[in-house]
Amino acid sequence: MRADTLETFLSVALDAAEHHATDDRSRASLAMIRERLSDIPPGEHAADAEMPPVVSQWLGPALRNAPQAPRLAPLLQAIRHIAPELRWSPKPSASEEVRERHANAMLVGPGGWENRPDVWIGLSLLAPDLRYPDHDHAPEETYLVLSGGEFRVGTPDWFTPGPGGSFYVPPGYEHAMRSGEEPLLALWMLKA
Numbered sequence: 001m002r003a004d005t006l007e008t009f010l011s012v013a014l015d016a017a018e019h020h021a022t023d024d025r026s027r028a029s030l031a032m033i034r035e036r037l038s039d040i041p042p043g044e045h046a047a048d049a050e051m052p053p054v055v056s057q058w059l060g061p062a063l064r065n066a067p068q069a070p071r072l073a074p075l076l077q078a079i080r081h082i083a084p085e086l087r088w089s090p091k092p093s094a095s096e097e098v099r100e101r102h103a104n105a106m107l108v109g110p111g112g113w114e115n116r117p118d119v120w121i122g123l124s125l126l127a128p129d130l131r132y133p134d135h136d137h138a139p140e141e142t143y144l145v146l147s148g149g150e151f152r153v154g155t156p157d158w159f160t161p162g163p164g165g166s167f168y169v170p171p172g173y174e175h176a177m178r179s180g181e182e183p184l185l186a187l188w189m190l191k192a
């Protein structure tokens with residue numbers, strides 16, 4: 001069984017990610033993710049949701065800034081609905097500033113609400129004017145950006161996908177993000 005809120009979220013998130021994908025590698029990855037998600041692992045998620053101050057303060061403004069495009073509106077609504085049920089966590093190894101002004105929620109994935117190794121799906125929220133550290137990981141990743149903010153993948157060059165913008169991160173590529181004057185909100189989907 002999968003909770004209704006999570007099922008709804010995953011359905012609209014995949015629809016939005018597929019609609020906005022611009023890279024064939026993202027399309028292939030998302031198709032595989034959709035197939036894998038039809039298998040629901042047994043087990044319940046740990047019900048220890050908590051909303052850190054950065055989420056209480058900045059998720060509302062981030063959602064209000066997001067465009068009401070037809071394929072994004074249901075996703076924004078699903079995020080609004082599911083946010084209080086999520087376990088938002090800081091990046092433990094990061095600086096104090098990043099720990100206080102950023103939060104991640106892992107909905108599906110290792111240690112996530114739906115605990116599984118093969119698919120990771122989650123949200124990142126950055127308060128304004130914050131640089132998230134460079135990072136890399138073995139699973140390939142597709143981002144769907146829901147706000148302003150800049151990103152870089154594998155090169156020093158920053159780009160601005162904009163709300164509804166999508167890009168692909170190959171396995172092991174270093175990548176990073178930074179917010180500007182507004183909070184940054186992004187959905188990520190990884191295939192291990």
Ligand SMILES: [Fe+2]
Nearest residue numbers: 135137141175
């Ligand atoms: Fe990543």
